[in-house]
Amino acid sequence: QVQLVESGGGVVQPGRSLRLSCAASGFTFSSFGMHWVRQAPGKGLEWVAVIWYDGSKQYYADSVKGRFIISRDNSKNTLYLQMNSLRGEDTAVYFCARDIWDKYCSDISCAHFDYWGQGNLVTVSS
Amino acid sequence: QSVLTQPPSASGTPGQRVTISCSGSNSNIGSNTVNWYQQLPGTAPKVLIYRNNQRPSGVPDRFSGSKSGTSASLAISGLQSEDEADYHCAAWEDSLNAWVFGGGTKVTVL
Numbered sequence: 001q002v003q004l005v006e007s008g009g010g011v012v013q014p015g016r017s018l019r020l021s022c023a024a025s026g027f028t029f030s031s032f033g034m035h036w037v038r039q040a041p042g043k044g045l046e047w048v049a050v051i052w053y054d055g056s057k058q059y060y061a062d063s064v065k066g067r068f069i070i071s072r073d074n075s076k077n078t079l080y081l082q083m084n085s086l087r088g089e090d091t092a093v094y095f096c097a098r099d100i101w102d103k104y105c106s107d108i109s110c111a112h113f114d115y116w117g118q119g120n121l122v123t124v125s126s
Numbered sequence: 127q128s129v130l131t132q133p134p135s136a137s138g139t140p141g142q143r144v145t146i147s148c149s150g151s152n153s154n155i156g157s158n159t160v161n162w163y164q165q166l167p168g169t170a171p172k173v174l175i176y177r178n179n180q181r182p183s184g185v186p187d188r189f190s191g192s193k194s195g196t197s198a199s200l201a202i203s204g205l206q207s208e209d210e211a212d213y214h215c216a217a218w219e220d221s222l223n224a225w226v227f228g229g230g231t232k233v234t235v236l
Binding site: 035037043044045046047050059060061062095104105108109110111112113114116117118119 | 128157158159161163165169170171172173176177182212214216218220222223224225226227228229230
């Protein structure tokens with residue numbers, strides 16, 4: 001069965017860096033786009049970034065552009081999020097999610113997230 | 127401030143019908159499809175409705191979605207206690223090349 005398992009979270013000081021990982025199993029990882037979505041304590045969901053199935057394209061939320069880098073290693077079935085210059089407002093549970101474009105959907109605008117990881121807490125605090 | 131607007135809360139008694147709205151603009155809901163995610167307390171979100179009105183296998187037909195213009199709605203008919211959760215709408219935002227979410231609606235079964 002499809003599994004997404006995040007790791008790498010923890011407590012980090014403002015201005016420092018952290019790298020999250022998302023280990024995928026149960027499907028052909030190299031065939032699917034992957035996302036990071038975060039949720040600050042008591043708040044709604046906020047999309048962070050997407051990377052195409054082959055790593056050829058990435059998009060970011062304005063709130064993280066220039067600070068976060070999404071990447072993937074298809075040989076290791078793993079998704080990454082490199083988070084630099086962390087701020088207090090980056091404190092959140094970070095979820096990785098798989099997107100799916102079915103036969104009625106030809107681009108990302110009609111995709112949806114069909115599997116999610118369990119989430120990993122990142123706390124930015126001095 | 128979320129790009130998509132949802133009411134923060136909704137409630138109903140068991141068996142009632144509850145509707146949640148999601149309001150956007152021409153560059154998101156107006157030109158793209160809408161997905162709905164259910165998040166039970168302490169868990170990861172799960173897709174409930176995709177492409178405006180499609181239910182993944184395993185989702186009860188008590189849940190239905192619709193879209194008109196720049197707004198979308200999720201309806202829960204025959205409300206059950208296990209439906210207590212947060213519900214989030216999402217759509218692709220053409221002007222940002224980004225996914226945008228609503229702020230989430232907490233559904234309480236009275």
